[in-house]
Structure formats: structure tokens, C-alpha cells
Amino acid sequence: MADKIVVVLDFDKTIIDCDSDNWVVDGLGATELFERLLPTMPWNSLMDRMMRELHSQGKSIEDIAECLKKAPLDPHVIDGIRSAYAMGCDLRVVSDANLFFIETILKHHGILECFSEINTNPSYVDEDGRLRIFPYHDFNTSPHGCSLCPPNMCKGKIIERIRASVTAEGKKHFIYLGDGKGDYCPSLKLSESDYVMPRKHFPLWDLIRSNPQLLKAEIHEWSTGEEQARILKQLINKAIVADLMSVEFKFDSIPLSPKETRPVALRVPH
Ligand SMILES: [Mg+2]
Ligand SMILES: [Zn+2]
Numbered sequence: 005m006a007d008k009i010v011v012v013l014d015f016d017k018t019i020i021d022c023d024s025d026n027w028v029v030d031g032l033g034a035t036e037l038f039e040r041l042l043p044t045m046p047w048n049s050l051m052d053r054m055m056r057e058l059h060s061q062g063k064s065i066e067d068i069a070e071c072l073k074k075a076p077l078d079p080h081v082i083d084g085i086r087s088a089y090a091m092g093c094d095l096r097v098v099s100d101a102n103l104f105f106i107e108t109i110l111k112h113h114g115i116l117e118c119f120s121e122i123n124t125n126p127s128y129v130d131e132d133g134r135l136r137i138f139p140y141h142d143f144n145t146s147p148h149g150c151s152l153c154p155p156n157m158c159k160g161k162i163i164e165r166i167r168a169s170v171t172a173e174g175k176k177h178f179i180y181l182g183d184g185k186g187d188y189c190p191s192l193k194l195s196e197s198d199y200v201m202p203r204k205h206f207p208l209w210d211l212i213r214s215n216p217q218l219l220k221a222e223i224h225e226w227s228t229g230e231e232q233a234r235i236l237k238q239l240i241n242k243a244i245v246a247d248l249m250s251v252e253f254k255f256d257s258i259p260l261s262p263k264e265t266r267p268v269a270l271r272v273p274h
Contacts, residue, residue, distance in 0.1 A: 005244040006092035010166065010175050011236070012190070014159075014182035015099035015106055015124070018203065019085070021076040021229070024105040025051055031071040032063050048125055048156040051102065052137040059134040068135060072105055073112045078229025082113055084236045089118035091240055094175065096120055096166065100157050100186055102127040102137045123162045152189040160189035167193075177243040179236065180221070182208050194221035197246070199239045201226055 016023040025047070029038045034054055041050055058068070089095055095118050099106060104127040110116040127137045139156030141148045150158040167178070176197055180190060183203035188211045191200045198221040202209040209225060216223065224239060226232040 005247055006088075006240055007094070008175050008247055009093045009177045009179060009240055009243050010170055011088050011093045011095045011179045011240075012098050012163065012166070012181070013085075013095065014184065014187050015097055015101050017183040017206065018181050018232075019077065019081060019097070020109060021078055021081075024072065024075060024101045024109065027075050028068055028071050028105070029054055031074070032058055032067065034058060034061075046139075046155060048100070048137065048139050048154070055135040055137060059132065065129050065133055065135060068104075069108050072108045075109055077109065077113055078232075080229035080233040082115055084229075084233025085115050085118050087233070087237055088240060091237075093179075093240060094120050094170065097122040097124065098159050098162050098190065099124045100140075100154065100159075100184075101125070104129070104135055104137075121166075123159075123166075125156060150189060152192075153186060157186065158189060159186055160193045163190040163193045176247070178221070179239050179243070181226075181232065181236070184208055185211065188212070191219060191221065194219065196220045197243075198222070199224060199243070201232065201235060201239070203227065203232075 013019055029035055034057055037057060038050065038054055041053065045053070085095065097106060097119055102125040103122060106122055106124055107116060110119065123140070125137055125140045127135055130136050141156060141158065143155035147155065148158040148161055150160060153159065163178070178194055178198040179201065180187070180194060180198065181201040182191070183206035185207045187202070187208045191208065191212065194200055200212070200219065200221045201224050202212050204225040204227045212219060212223060224235050226235050
């Protein structure tokens with residue numbers, strides 16, 4: 005029954021307990037330049053620029069990978085992701101980091117194969133061994149037009165695309181986990197049968213709390229990796245039960261002749 009559930013996770017400060025961009029910039033000693041350039045260009049373009057700087061300072065792609073492997077990832081979060089996958093959920097990442105950072109970290113922790121899709125800014129290592137990072141939406145040729153989101157990525161648009169692609173497969177519930185401002189737009193796109201898990205005291209949580217009526221999805225906050233994993237598993241079970249109840253309700257609504265026995269209530273798996 006969990007195959008009806010799509011679990012969408014933000015990456016920075018949701019899967020890992022830091023921001024991967026800052027982690028690499030700080031870890032490889034480029035914080036000062038990063039902060040100096042930040043007011044002058046979009047974040048995503050700045051990260052590509054920072055990779056050029058690191059490359060010219062002799063930092064290799066392996067140096068970046070080694071740095072990424074040290075990024076903090078709570079073992080409970082790994083457990084929650086593995087459990088959701090084992091239960092049959094469809095897991096997807098939606099992140100404003102980049103593909104190289106995310107794949108390096110998920111592979112290092114042995115959970116890359118739990119995800120059916122990673123939606124993020126594309127990146128590749130060029131012939132000089134420099135990591136190039138590009139925007140998810142090309143904001144020069146095809147701006148996404150959403151005023152809530154940064155120019156390179158509207159996560160709401162991504163959620164709408166995922167929903168359109170999975171509806172035919174009978175997937176009915178989304179569970180969305182996130183912490184940042186960029187997770188607000190997709191949270192607003194969720195429906196009554198969905199759940200949003202904002203990280204407590206982080207920007208998404210503040211935005212949701214400022215006007216909770218704007219959300220149709222059920223709201224379940226979390227703080228630690230342990231809470232995140234526990235609540236995620238609870239919500240998966242809750243969504244499964246909701247589906248079983250709706251099946252039972254349909255049976256109940258079929259008029260039965262007095263001789264017929266009522267259908268036995270379906271057992272809820274643990
Ligand atoms: Mg985040
Ligand atoms: Zn948006």
C-alpha cells in the first residue's frame with residue numbers, strides 16, 4: 005500500500021544537517037570570497053564561480069568529494085529513508101544544491117539507490133577537472149515566472165510535474181520534508197491527502213505558521229533526525245490506513261441484501 009505514497013525530500017538541512025554549498029566553501033577555505041561575491045550574483049551562479057576559484061587554487065574534484073563525505077548526516081535520517089524505501093514508498097529528492105554534491109553524499113552513505121529521482125541543479129566535471137554548476141531552469145531563455153522562488157528553481161513547478169507523472173500510477177499521497185524558504189512554494193501545492201513536514205524553527209516552518217490556512221496538507225513539524233524518521237514512518241502508516249479506510253467505506257456503501265454477510269474489515273499491516 006505504501007506504493008501509493010511519494011516521499012519528497014529537500015536535501016540541505018533536511019537529509020544532511022548542514023548546507024552542502026556552505027559546507028564545501030567553508031571546508032575548502034573560500035568563505036571570505038563567497039561572502040564578498042554573494043551580494044553581486046545569484047547563489048547558483050556564485051557556486052559555479054566558487055568551483056572555478058577552488059579549481060584555480062589547486063583544489064581537485066577529489067578534494068571536494070572528500071569534503072562532502074564528511075558532511076553531517078544523522079543515522080536516524082538514513083534509517084528513516086531506508087524504512088520508507090523498504091515499505092515501498094517512491095522517494096525523490098528536490099534540492100537547490102547540485103547533482104554532484106547530492107550523489108556523492110547519498111552514495112557515500114549507501115542510500116542513493118533508495119531514490120527514484122533527484123531533481124536539482126545539473127553539474128558535471130569538465131575536461132580540466134573543474135566542477136561546473138548550472139541552473140535547473142534557465143532563467144534567461146525560460147524563466148519559471150514564480151515570484152516565491154529563486155530564479156534558478158521553482159520547487160512548486162517540480163512538484164506539479166511529479167504529481168502529473170505519478171497520478172496515472174495511482175499514487176495519491178505526498179509527504180514533503182523541508183526546511184527552507186524554497187520549500188514553501190511546493191508546500192502550497194500539496195492537497196488534502198498530503199502531508200508536509202517542516203523543520204521546526206526553520207524558515208519553512210515560520211512561513212507555514214504565519215498563515216497555516218493557506219495549506220491544504222496536514223502539517224507535522226520535526227526537529228531532530230530521530231523525530232524526522234519517527235514522524236515519517238507514522239505518516240506512511242497513516243496514509244496506508246487512510247487508503248484502507250476509503251476501500252472499506254466503498255464496500256460499506258454498496259447496498260447488501262440481508263442474506264449477504266458484510267465484507268470483513270481489512271486488516272491494517274503494522
Ligand atoms: Mg534545505
Ligand atoms: Zn515557486
